[in-house]
Amino acid sequence: xxxxxxxxxGADPDARFSPNCWRTRMxxxxxxxxxxxxxxxxxxKEMIAFSDQGKTPVIVDGDRTIxxxxxxxxxxxxxxxxxxxxxxxxxxxxxxxxIKNWVERAVNPGVVKQIILPLFDQLxxxxxxxxxxxREAMFKCTLEEFAAGAEDALPGFRASLNPLRVTLSEQKxxxxxxxxxxxxxxxxxxxxxxxxxxxxxxxxxDTLVRWRQTMLDLYDGLGGKTPARAA
Amino acid sequence: xxxxxxxxxGADPDARFSPNCWRTRMxxxxxxxxxxxxxxxxxxKEMIAFSDQGKTPVIVDGDRTIxxxxxxxxxxxxxxxxxxxxxxxxxxxxxxxxIKNWVERAVNPGVVKQIILPLFDQLxxxxxxxxxxxREAMFKCTLEEFAAGAEDALPGFRASLNPLRVTLSEQKxxxxxxxxxxxxxxxxxxxxxxxxxxxxxxxxxDTLVRWRQTMLDLYDGLGGKTPARAA
Numbered sequence: 001x002x003x004x005x006x007x008x009x010g011a012d013p014d015a016r017f018s019p020n021c022w023r024t025r026m027x028x029x030x031x032x033x034x035x036x037x038x039x040x041x042x043x044x045k046e047m048i049a050f051s052d053q054g055k056t057p058v059i060v061d062g063d064r065t066i067x068x069x070x071x072x073x074x075x076x077x078x079x080x081x082x083x084x085x086x087x088x089x090x091x092x093x094x095x096x097x098x099i100k101n102w103v104e105r106a107v108n109p110g111v112v113k114q115i116i117l118p119l120f121d122q123l124x125x126x127x128x129x130x131x132x133x134x135r136e137a138m139f140k141c142t143l144e145e146f147a148a149g150a151e152d153a154l155p156g157f158r159a160s161l162n163p164l165r166v167t168l169s170e171q172k173x174x175x176x177x178x179x180x181x182x183x184x185x186x187x188x189x190x191x192x193x194x195x196x197x198x199x200x201x202x203x204x205x206d207t208l209v210r211w212r213q214t215m216l217d218l219y220d221g222l223g224g225k226t227p228a229r230a231a
Numbered sequence: 232x233x234x235x236x237x238x239x240x241g242a243d244p245d246a247r248f249s250p251n252c253w254r255t256r257m258x259x260x261x262x263x264x265x266x267x268x269x270x271x272x273x274x275x276k277e278m279i280a281f282s283d284q285g286k287t288p289v290i291v292d293g294d295r296t297i298x299x300x301x302x303x304x305x306x307x308x309x310x311x312x313x314x315x316x317x318x319x320x321x322x323x324x325x326x327x328x329x330i331k332n333w334v335e336r337a338v339n340p341g342v343v344k345q346i347i348l349p350l351f352d353q354l355x356x357x358x359x360x361x362x363x364x365x366r367e368a369m370f371k372c373t374l375e376e377f378a379a380g381a382e383d384a385l386p387g388f389r390a391s392l393n394p395l396r397v398t399l400s401e402q403k404x405x406x407x408x409x410x411x412x413x414x415x416x417x418x419x420x421x422x423x424x425x426x427x428x429x430x431x432x433x434x435x436x437d438t439l440v441r442w443r444q445t446m447l448d449l450y451d452g453l454g455g456k457t458p459a460r461a462a
Contacts, residue, residue, distance in 0.1 A: 087322070088319065088320045088321070088322035088323060089319045089320060089322075089323065090319070090407045090408070091318070091319035091320075091323040092319060092320065092322040092323040092326055093407070094402055094404070094405060094406050094407030094408075095323055095326035095327055095329075095405060095406070095411070095413055096326055097398055097402060098326075098329075098330055098333075098394060098398045098405055098413070099326060099330075101393075101394040101395075101397045101401075102333060102394040105393045105394045105397065106337070106391075106393075106394060160337075162332075162336045162337075163329060163332040163335075163336045163337060164329070164332075166336065167328055167329045167332045170328060170332075171325055171328060173325070174325060174326060174329055175322050175325050175326070176321045176322055176324070176325030177321070177325075180322050180325070180326070182326055182329070
């Protein structure tokens with residue numbers, strides 16, 4: 001029986017843009033586990049009420065329900081120890097937690113500033129009021145005010161990627177010779193941008209383009225098969 | 232025969248302020264290896280000419296000479312596989328390389344802006360012209376111009392530590408339950424500041440203070456025994 005993944009989608013059910021759901025899709029592919037994804041919208045709270053919370057990713061593996069992309073990764077390594085590991089061991093996992101926090105604190109805020117308006121635009125109609133209200137409360141300004149100055153912020157955003165850029169010029173993946181869950185965390189940020197916005201956050205000459213393409217090509221092109229946002 | 236470590240010092244030979252040398256001192260203590268440190272100044276190039284380069288840390292282990300704090304850590308795990316590991320395995324090491332690059336790109340530049348003038352002030356007289364000339368070429372301005380605005384930059388510097396702060400509120404060390412070389416890399420930045428400047432870069436209520444103190448207490452208080460810069 002495949003593992004079910006409730007996966008955030010836009011108006012187009014194939015527009016799977018959530019960075020955290022992408023972490024989980026890549027993790028499931030890494031483990032080689034058969035997966036069935038279910039398109040879910042922000043306002044489909046009743047659809048995942050069984051998980052006792054209201055966000056995705058949520059996975060259902062037989063009679064087990066697990067929420068939160070980090071917890072899901074830890075669960076998958078514990079439940080499927082004979083499949084390729086997402087974390088080599090406790091120290092690799094502990095270090096990956098730093099990379100997670102860096103992506104969430106130093107990268108994702110820069111991404112969302114760049115993509116917020118096209119991301120909003122592609123949401124299911126029923127999600128738009130929810131998204132606007134919840135994000136405007138978070139940002140303490142309108143979506144349009146939040147997006148203002150995105151162009152001026154782009155060079156600083158690109159510079160903020162330097163620790164990633166330097167590392168991926170020294171080794172193939174964050175995980176070294178092979179990808180680890182840390183790669184999927186970082187990839188989630190770029191896939192979020194790719195599916196939501198036609199603007200490329202990276203310059204074509206950026207050395208990160210090579211790693212991003214490698215990530216898109218993994219697992220029979222899982223990431224790359226999801227359409228990029230059309231210009 | 233103890234391992235010899237050439238260790239950057241100020242005018243006071245006990246003022247061991249180099250962040251990279253601290254990585255190595257902590258790594259040698261982690262491995263439980265007997266160590267003899269040799270005070271070295273920036274201009275003592277002939278003293279380490281045998282290493283075919285001009286920077287510290289340099290270690291001499293019997294007939295082996297190793298330079299660069301990262302290469303030394305990798306060497307120590309290879310040469311002493313039965314001693315406590317600095318890296319649990321290849322993936323933990325690969326993830327630690329990201330943390331190294333984050334410290335060097337996102338933290339150390341913020342530290343040096345805060346401490347550059349007291350750091351300069353405590354250098355050996357023979358080092359001062361060298362340091363001023365090389366750093367002013369790097370910064371493309373005088374040391375005094377570089378330090379201007381440090382107070383205004385302090386809140387931003389503290390905010391830049393958020394990925395570290397959040398991680399160390401979730402687990403005891405970057406390495407998890409026990410310190411890894413990633414902890415020594417991050418600690419090096421704080422010890423550099425502590426030995427060079429009487430100003431505390433952290434607010435007393437910062438949750439990072441607990442981790443920093445734990446690091447100072449490790450290995451019979453190795454880090455803490457080195458005097459902090461007097462006010």
